[in-house]
Amino acid sequence: MTIPSAPLLNLTGIQAGYGEINVLWGVDLTLARGEITALVGSNGAGKSTLMRTLSGLIVPTAGRIDWAGEDLCGQSPAQILARGIAHVPEGRRLFSSMNVEDNLLMGAYARKEPRAAIRRDLDRVYATFPKLHERLGQAAGTLSGGEQQMCAIGRGMMSAPRLLIIDELSLGLSPLLVEQLVEALRSLNREGLSILVVEQDVITALELSTSAFVMDMGRIVQSGRSAELMHDPAIRSAYLGALAA
């Protein structure tokens, strides 16, 4: 067994919401460095809200986000991105009339590296998603649902993050593509990228990740190593549905 690595990110008592509506009620969560972590939970549990809080789109009303000893609460998305956290939001949110390549380049907007480095990453995204290469001049808004998802993930990869957050990883993707994507993420992870995925398909989530958290009603209700959770009867009955049972 590997020695548990040093925590990358540590959330304590995060409360956040939209205006007067509170959604997160004190979330505590620790991400290990260099791991793939999964976050699962029913619709409306607050998963996306938590992701938005992490990337600075929402400012939490209480709690602390600890990143290498620094509190990220209240920092702007740009500052958080500069620390190395990239967020692939739910619903893709592509720049719809920009073409695919420009969308990907926007991912590298905040990087101040030479063009060649950015170019290399671009080629890697194309290698991961050959379909995107075929469509590189097409306006992102006219891509099919699944192609858009690829473009969004590719755009996240382009910011060369240390932690990549992906909300709704497999949404609308074909089984084959999910499989390929999982492979791609694993290989990125092997190169040192930490990943946090939100995923509705619990089996995929648990197979991909090393550890996982379960969220409900704005709180973390369960956590552990993915392999163990996979066999947890409570999880199986709540989230795997009739077929798995």
Next chain:
Amino acid sequence: MLILQILLNAIVLGSLYACIAAGFSLVWGVLNVINLMHGSFIVLGSYLAWGAYKALGVAPWTSLLIAAPVFFILGYGIQRGVLNRVIAAPVLVTLTLTFGLDLILNNAMLVAFKADYRQLVLDPSLGSLSVGSLVVPVDRIVAMIFSLLLTLALFFVLRRSRVGRAIVAVRMDRDAARLMGVDVPSIYATAFGLGTAMAGCAGVLLAMIFPISPIASGSYLGKAFVVCVLGGLGSVPGAVVGGLFLAIVESFGSLVLGPENAVTLSFGLLIVFLIVRPQGLLGKRGFE
């Protein structure tokens, strides 16, 4: 010969139209704001050139160096301070807001400069070039060259620079752009500043050519509208093509149908274009 002369007039005039419209098109296409102050900004630029020439003897093309930063800052400030507050609101709200702001700006100019027409008369006058029986006024050529240069500069800023891409990104999805590390309010303000700077510079150049008065703002705005739609929203090369196209249609329309129909023709053309080709001559389909 008459045909050639009219074509020549149209080409020169068209590039002035392009300069009038480029900034307007940028703000409209990118910020999704129809800036009704655009005409007044142009007039203000003309006053700046007029004042600089009258008081200090500074030639208009030199005044550009002052006008560009001054107007950029003006636009940046207006966007940051006022427009940004409602930037996410529906079309009508921002439009009406700029309408209100324009009332203020125009009234202020009316009080400050009075309504009477002024003219920047270059001394000595630049005269006209003639080739055979064709003539072109030199001041228009100067204005044309500078306006094409300015438009080109704007084009490169938008197309080639990081800021340019960010401007387009913000336009399409604010939150997603924020996630890419874009400082949204400052990008908006930069875009508006660029548009305002273009208006100011256009005004400086036009001061050599057209009489100056706060009242003129309306017709500049009208031209900007038409050119922008003809060329394609937010497209800088589109502004050039649209400007030329409009000038040619107006000039030949005036020849064939009589001058009183030139304005009708341009607005008729606008409607036809909106219907058959809303993306304009150079605009891409799918841009909203």
Next chain:
Amino acid sequence: MAEVLVLEKVSRRFGGVQALQGVSLSVGSGEVLGLIGPNGAGKTTLVNVVTGVRSASAGRVLFEGRNITRLQPFQTARIGLARTFQIVQPFPDLTVLDNVAAAALFSQRGTRLSEAREFAAEQLEFVGLGQFAAKSAHTLTLAMRKRLELAKAVAMKPKLLFLDEVNAGLNASEVDHAMVLIRQIAKRGITIVLIEHLMKVVLTVCSRIVVLQNGALIADGTPQDIVNDRRVVEAYLGKKYAQLSAARG
């Protein structure tokens, strides 16, 4: 089994992209047909062409024997074609009830608003959104919005219903619930074309499955045939899936 919908060599291009190429297909009355295929295969485009949102570049679409290739969306809606959107499209500021009432009102001639509301309320109960009737649609969560899409589609009393990824983004138990609904809709005699990437749904609900790839039909058969079709496995399901189903036998 009579044929409700027939596609004859339907093609559609977008610039350089051949989104559909010569697709011929017939859907029998009362059938629950699965339509699957890789991302970008042209599934949504097919729905768009049939419902009149996009025009076909070539080919014909017949609905109950009538050529509907040139009809507008509102016209197809009135003759009994309904669809849900892959990306849900409610009327955000209307109440949930009015969303459904609108569907009932405009799809059938001569309905009155009060009747439409009554009918809509029934449909909301049917999909389990009864207690949200008075809420604005934009306050619903994704799962509920998907159900709202279903209610709207059903309220149109369609003969043929396209369900475009109604289960995407739902968790397992919500998917189970949705499957029950789909079965009930089918029982009402409504023909269903189901587009879905969740194989467990497709395999359990559909009696027949067709597979699109790069705009062309590559397979057509029972769920069992499809799972064992080598081309489908390579292009769509993936090796892992094949292993899994092989293991299950």
Next chain:
Amino acid sequence: MKQRVYYGALALLVLLGCLPFLDSSYALRIGTFACMYAIMSVSWTVIGGFTGYPSFATAAFFGLGAYCGGVLINKGWPLFAAAGAAGVVAFAGALALGLVLLRLRGHYFAIASLAVAEVLRELTNTATELTGGGMGLNIPVSVTGSSSVMGEASFFFWAMWALLLLTFIVVRLIQESKLGFGLVCIKQNESAADMIGVNATIYKSLAFAFSGVFVAMAGALYAAWVHYIEPPDVFDVLFAVKPIVMALLGGLGSPAGALLGAFAFLGIEEAVWRNYLQIHSGVLGLLVVVLLLFLPDGMMSISKRLSQLGGRRG
């Protein structure tokens, strides 16, 4: 809440109908203007508020109506027949135009509708035979039969007032009807509306036509009232912009709001105009800006805020 605003607006309207008994022809003139603008802004809500298409065609309808009315009255038509004809022409024209223009969305539609007024104005300008062109059109005929100052003023006031009442009622009926429901669906999501069987093209064109018919009739009354019209005057872009500001002031999308907004706006404008001679347009601009920045939902948001405050206290 909505019903209350509606009845409030109706009550105000009825009250306004008593204006002639004040026996001040100046007040009557303002009242007539108020009714005229209210007709415009209430009509505008059909296309701009219900349907969500930012129309700037009000000036076009108004000018068209004024010239139709003016020309017909000069040909010897009685006033109400001329006004009716103006309405019919505008309705038919808008319906036909709507079929093409309303394919455009958002800004594109706004500009196209703005351009319609420009084109009509220039056409009127050039059709000298019919309209007098740049020389303007005199409508010297007294159509009221009353020669007294107050008699004529009251006549036009009541005519305009009655037209406003009619407009208001018709627009409310539209709002409650299947047409109104369909328009709201179109506003919310046009492609989804299409998919459930709303014939969006026809619906939008009808909305456009209804937003024009009463405005054109008001234009005809206006022409008879002022006895002299000229193209830059009746096709003035302000006739397109002000109704929108009024509707925004009242709270977008509600006819009662538009009505109240029109009265409020004219009240403010009148006050500003009287008190700030040189800078009244600047002050007006400032008001518009302040309004938009601090009352984004118009006057409706005042009452909302008040009730919020009350709620918190209670």
Next chain:
Amino acid sequence: AQEVIRFGAPLPLTGPLAPEALKQQQGYDLWAEQVNQAGGMKVGSKKMKVEIVYADYQSNTPRAVQTAEKLITQDKVNFLFSPFGSGAAKAASTVSEKYGVPTIASTASSAEVYDQGYKFLFGTFTPNDTLTTPLVKIVKQKAPEVKRVAILARNDLFPLAIAQEMDKAAKQYGLDVVFFEKYAINTMDHSSALSQIKAKAPQWIFVTGYINDLVLIKKQMEDQKMQAPVVTMIAGPAYKEFVTATGKTSENISSAAWWHPAERYQGQDIFGSTENYTKLFREKYKAEPDYAQASASVSGALFQMAIEKAGSLDRKKVRDELAGMSVQTFYGPVKFGPNGQINSLEPPVFQIQNGQPVVVYPAAIKQGDFRLGVK
């Protein structure tokens, strides 16, 4: 406190006509200042000061009518000056007639304004043909070789009316009108029309419009190197700004107006003589007066003479005094015809010579001879 006489002046202080409004205002103000400096005007036994109540009608005709009504009923003015131009004056005259308020229109020339049979409306501009006919006569006489005339007119009430009069007069005197076109009000550029004119090689180019149009057209004529023996522009050259804005190229441009500072009239009015008026105006505004300002001032002066003669503020009496009036003023002899429009005035024709406007007609006051050749 001393009693005041209130004059209402609805003006287009904002909008496209704003420059005109300013001129009107200057004219009225100068007169009011003179009266008040002299301690007011004599009404019967009293001396009464003058106050002018301005109201802006935003260059919008119906608003002008409303404004006139407001001035009469709310601000309780005793007398009224018409709004600017024939259209608005005509529209507003209904109101003043209704209330029986004597009104002087200082900028309305169209006969239709006065032919409504109204009793309380008077105007200080003669009909438009009195401007064009003398011009044609002079050119006929001075340059019989001039045959081909091109007319370019702004498609707007006054400029168009003048152009039509010109067309009539030219034809009547046997000239050949080779080009007669209108340009739209919002025209920003005239190069196409001018190229067309140039191609017709006219000997007389006659252009009407407001000052901005004319400045621009002159500049563009120069740009296109257009020359003609006679170039006439109405109404720009009467204004000082025109000469400033066009510089040397305005040399020999001819024009006509209802008044000109170069005239030399001796009057019984408060200003005494044209020279004195011009002097006072220069002192107050550091600029040359033009016909618009003078017409405004004389309108005030005429009211003053009528009121002093009537010895009362009674509107009816003052109206009768105006109707029967026959006086000399700095503006020229004033006598109103039966319809209220002035008929005693012979509008001067003048020409820019050496950067100065010089009166060339009528003979009685002429300062120089008509010259040919405009570059």
